[in-house]
Amino acid sequence: MSFRTVVLGPKVYETAAEFDPIRWLDKALISLCSRFGDFQKDSPPTFSLSARLSIFPQFMFHLRRSQFVQVFNNSPDETAYFRLILNRENVTNSVVMIQPSLISYSFHARPEPALLDVAAIAADRILLLDSYFTVVIFHGATIAQWRKAGYHNQPEHLAFAQLLQAPHDDADAIVKDRFSVPRLVICDQHGSQARFLLAKLNPSATYNSDAPLSGGDVLFTDDVSFEVFMDHLQRLAVQ
Structure with a gap:
């Protein structure tokens, strides 16, 4: 043997x-x-x-x-x-390598820790995942649409521009102070790169379970x- x-x-x-x-x-x-x-x-x-x-x-x-x-x-x-x-x-x-940290950014509250769960995903929220080897900035569907429409470049939407910038500043601070340098992934909800976040979340809502909350997501997994x-x-x- x-x-x-x-x-x-x-x-x-x-x-x-x-x-x-x-x-x-x-x-x-x-x-x-x-x-x-x-x-x-x-x-x-x-x-x-x-x-x-x-x-x-x-x-x-x-x-x-x-x-x-x-x-x-x-x-x-x-x-x-x-x-x-x-x-x-x-x-x-x-x-952090074993149980990554997840920070939520939204218009309704200051940046705050979020549960490492698919329920943390929302259309009007940005998530910052730090799994040590990879740092992910994840934009909810609504946030991604507004960004693609260029709202953050308009003076009347300064708060939105600040919301977009906040997770980037925090991610840059993480990357700068870490060796070896982690991979930085910037992605949108339903995009292909979103898998870097979804793979770390608790699959409390999957394709064969109850539907998620409006604006949320499901994981296509058998875990x-x-x-x-x-x-x-x-x-x-x-x-």
């Missing part, structure tokens, strides 16, 4: 070739929740975690979907590079959402 080295976080595991990192992560998470969760046996609705651990399953959900575990569509060299950078960087940068992931985790943890 052939063997290979699998790198996950700070530890190196020498295992058989058929090692499945996703299954290993799932078993470790179920074991942790069974040990530290508060629940009544065989009753998933009673399951809960302490405040210190409450967001850990969400972090693991994004780790399972990250380029460190999912090697599809990445060359072996790319996968090795991603894992090398993960082990080299500090905790703050490593967290389970975080809500489904948590339902299965709770059911297995209380057994």
Whole structure:
């Protein structure tokens, strides 16, 4: 039987070739929740975690979907590079690699953090995604139409010009201070480059689920959402 080295976080595991990192992560998470969760046996609705651990399953959900575990569509060299950078960087940068930050810009509020969910997409909103290796500026459908019409070049629409410029200024600051330099992607809703954002979002609305809110979006994926992931985790943890 052939063997290979699998790198996950700070530890190196020498295992058989058929090692499945996703299954290993799932078993470790179920074991942790069974040990530290508060629940009544065989009753998933009673399951809960302490405040210190409450967001850990969400972090693991994004780790399972990250380029460190999912090697599809990445060359072996790319996968090795991603894992090398993960082990080299500090905790703050490593967290951003696994669970990217998402900032929302709109006329109605100051820039604010948004949930890493497809529900964050809106026609009148701009999103700034920082996944460490890629920085994405995503324009909602209405914002993109106004920009293409040139409204930001008209003096009476100064507020719109400022709204368009704000995420670019923040993205430039991120790119300037980071090494290696991340890829900057500027895209519009329903455009081909929007995939760089959509691939990182929780697929709470997909092609086979309920319709999204007006102006929102859906993900064409068979990946389970975080809500489904948590339902299965709770059911297995209380057994």
